[in-house]
Amino acid sequence: MDQNAKKKAVAEAAVKYIKADTIVGVGTGSTVNFFIDALAEIKHTIVGAVSSSDASTERLKAHGIEVFSLNEVDALDVYVDGADEITEHKHMIKGGGAALTREKIVAAVAKTFVCIVDDSKQVPVLGNFPLPVEVIPMARSYVARELVKLGGDPVYREGVITDNGNVILDVHNLSIVNPRELETTINGLVGVVTNGIFANRGADVVLVATENGVLTLD
Numbered sequence: 001m002d003q004n005a006k007k008k009a010v011a012e013a014a015v016k017y018i019k020a021d022t023i024v025g026v027g028t029g030s031t032v033n034f035f036i037d038a039l040a041e042i043k044h045t046i047v048g049a050v051s052s053s054d055a056s057t058e059r060l061k062a063h064g065i066e067v068f069s070l071n072e073v074d075a076l077d078v079y080v081d082g083a084d085e086i087t088e089h090k091h092m093i094k095g096g097g098a099a100l101t102r103e104k105i106v107a108a109v110a111k112t113f114v115c116i117v118d119d120s121k122q123v124p125v126l127g128n129f130p131l132p133v134e135v136i137p138m139a140r141s142y143v144a145r146e147l148v149k150l151g152g153d154p155v156y157r158e159g160v161i162t163d164n165g166n167v168i169l170d171v172h173n174l175s176i177v178n179p180r181e182l183e184t185t186i187n188g189l190v191g192v193v194t195n196g197i198f199a200n201r202g203a204d205v206v207l208v209a210t211e212n213g214v215l216t217l218d
């Protein structure tokens, strides 16, 4: 099975977590795109969605799914999103698609975070995938120097502006043995909007597409 077939399989498996008459939190990325397509099949049973990026909003609307602003919504039952890396502790690196800040906000509101990945995303320790950090543009060089002090090698993601009007530094060569602590430390740097470690609010359920089908880790 190729990676796209795995992404589709795991995205379709996430649909069973969606309850009737609810608003669904929707992440961003190629795996989530398959989820949005699968959600379209049951769109008559849901109220609509809250989206974590302009790209996902566009795809949801193209399917005729109503998209609500997060500020209009008191609670979200489920948030479905992918990841760039995930550990057995359900800690993740996210933000390969530059949507990390909105993803973290929507995840914070949701009761249950269902993470959908193929098995290439499973790792023993986070950090092989460069850690995305969203930064206010004027703070880019300062934050980069501070990230070097933390042992990383930040690289400016040229040509990318986030949906929030900010820039991304991808931090290479980090071995993230204490993800909760590093998430908090980097978020404490002045000029950082957020970083792509999702450990203080990790996933609740992980669906993993493998050659032998979709496994559920909860």
Ligand code: 5RP
Residues within 6 Å of the ligand: 027, 028, 029, 030, 031, 032, 081, 082, 083, 084, 093, 094, 095, 096, 097, 098, 099, 100, 103
């Ligand atoms: C976007 C993300 C995505 O969830 C992550 O990059 C995984 O994407 P894909 O499903 O395309 O591999 O965090 O900001």
